[in-house]
Amino acid sequence: MELFTPDIGLICWMIIPFGVVFFILAKFAWPAIIKGVDKRAAFIDESLKAAQEANDRLAGIKEESEKILVQAREEQLQILKNGADMREQMIKDAKQQAAVEADKLIEEARMAIQKEKEDAIRDVRAQVAELSINIAEKVLRKNLEKKEAQMELVNKLIDEAQKN
Amino acid sequence: MKFCNNNYIAKVILSLCLLFASVSLLKADEGKSEEKGAFDLKEMLFSHVLDSYDWHLFTVGGHHYSIPLPVIVRSPERGWFVFSSSRLAHGENYEGFQIAHDGTYKGKIVELSAVGEQNRPLDLSLTKNAASICFASLLLIVLLVSLASGYKKDPFTPRRGFAGSVEMLTLSILNDVIKPCVGSEYRRFAPYLLTAFFFIFFNNLLGLIPIVPGGANVTGNISITFVLALFTFVITNFFGSKEYWKEIFWPDVPLWLKAPLPIMPFIELLGIFTKPFALMIRLFANMLAGHIVILVLVGLIFIFSIMIGPVVAAGVSVVSVAFSIFMLLLDVLISFIQAYVFTMLSSIFIGMGRIQHHASH
Structure with missing residues (x-):
């Protein structure tokens, strides 16, 4: 039956075009396509790897930056603290110095006042003594017009001197 | 995008038209012996499923239109022959070759010998x-x-x-x-x-x-x-x-x-x-x-x-x-x-x- 008998003519017509197709595709199509797909696969693999690496590096950078940030914050705190300390110290020093200065001033003032006072007292004393001498002179002049009065006074003074 | 599609369809239609125009359409008469209205399923099946010497396009009003294909045969005595399959349409004989109606080589090109025997030549025809x-x-x-x-x-x-x-x-x-x-x-x-x-x-x-x-x-x-x-x-x-x-x-x-x-x-x-x-x-x-x-x-x-x-x-x-x-x-x-x-x-x-x-x- 024709259906089941291979025909030599058609076999020839099959072998030649199929052979040609096989040859051309094997030479020009399949290697190029497979190579292209392989290249793309390799490219994708590489890209994924590179992305992974970049990600890792980025994570490292992030960590580092955080570390740096923390360090910076610490330093900032330290600096602020130092500043505060220094300020306090300065204020304390200033206060101390001011107190010393003030004490000194007060002392000087007091000493000056004392001196003034002493001077004043000395003046007053001198004046009082002058006045008293004047008064006493006058009184004496009057009282010592008599001789016995003069004698009495000398005695009296001698007594007093002796007592002292 | 739509333009592209339209262009594409237009190109396909144009190329199909060119194809139809370029091939010499084979006009043929329906075999007179066949009864009108009779339908032979087996015949229809095998004509579609088996190989043929021309490429059947369509049948309009009892006329078969098909693309003729080159027949390449080698007779043991007379050598190579190359001719269009349209010469063999409807059982016609060309240079001693014809398509067998029946027998062992039904549907294939046979060479009629002097005594009327059907011999199969080396047949390298570009069939359908x-x-x-x-x-x-x-x-x-x-x-x-x-x-x-x-x-x-x-x-x-x-x-x-x-x-x-x-x-x-x-x-x-x-x-x-x-x-x-x-x-x-x-x-x-x-x-x-x-x-x-x-x-x-x-x-x-x-x-x-x-x-x-x-x-x-x-x-x-x-x-x-x-x-x-x-x-x-x-x-x-x-x-x-x-x-x-x-x-x-x-x-x-x-x-x-x-x-x-x-x-x-x-x-x-x-x-x-x-x-x-x-x-x-x-x-x-x-x-x-x-x-x-x-x-x-x-x-x-x-x-x-x-x-x-x-x-x-x-x-x-x-x-x-x-x-x-x-x-x-x-x-x-x-x-x-x-x-x-x-x-x-x-x-x-x-x-x-x-x-x-x-x-x-």
Whole structure:
């Protein structure tokens, strides 16, 4: 039956075009396509790897930056603290110095006042003594017009001197 | 996008028109002896399924229109003859050649001897199937080589559309069929197996398209599947390893099975031929059956129309058409499956031929 008998003519017509197709595709199509797909696969693999690496590096950078940030914050705190300390110290020093200065001033003032006072007292004393001498002179002049009065006074003074 | 589509459709229509215009349409009369209204399902089936010397386009008002194809024959006495198949239409005789109506060579070109005997000349005519193979081959070469050149230019951009589907098919066949079946040397055999897959797949699909240049029952023809199986057979045995031949002539079986009487070597030797034979029959039978079922379903409409009447036939035609659409879709699936199965079995056979050391050791 024709259906089941291979025909030599058609076999020839099959072998030649199929052979040609096989040859051309094997030479020009399949290697190029497979190579292209392989290249793309390799490219994708590489890209994924590179992305992974970049990600890792980025994570490292992030960590580092955080570390740096923390360090910076610490330093900032330290600096602020130092500043505060220094300020306090300065204020304390200033206060101390001011107190010393003030004490000194007060002392000087007091000493000056004392001196003034002493001077004043000395003046007053001198004046009082002058006045008293004047008064006493006058009184004496009057009282010592008599001789016995003069004698009495000398005695009296001698007594007093002796007592002292 | 829409413009592109319109352009594309216009181009297709234009090229089809050119094709129709360029071929000299063969006008022919319906055989007068045939009864009007008679419907020969068997005749219809075989005229569609078998090879022919011209490419039938359509029949209008009893006239067959077909593309004539070149007939190339060699008479043992008179040498080579090349002429158009239109000269042999309707049983006409040309230079002593004619298409046999009946007998052993029914439907084939025979040479009438002086005593009226029918002799078969060497017939290398470019028949409908041969023309279809050439068309499919050209299509494959143009499409795949242009696609491959794209890969040389830029392998990195992912492919879309037709190129994407070809790539997907190629990769799935390569990685899921060829690689596991052939083994470590799969790259060496990939070009043949991929070519076989796409050749069968393209021809299967072209065979499902009812209009020219499709419609030829190429992969459902035993000559074609014979050649395909032959290629696998030759490659399997040509590249067969030492272990493969040892397995055939001195297999690992008890001595009495191979020593005085070579029972197992005989069976193994037979196996060399049965494997590609199965390959040949499987593809042939599957594709032929697909074509026949669709044709029978369509033929049912005409049979019912003649037997019972046009009213019933109209009812039947609805069912028939629905079924043939279903079958056609199924055949699209079968087209892929058979190409896949052929590739897979070829891969397995080649892989068995490349066996390196015995698995049981």
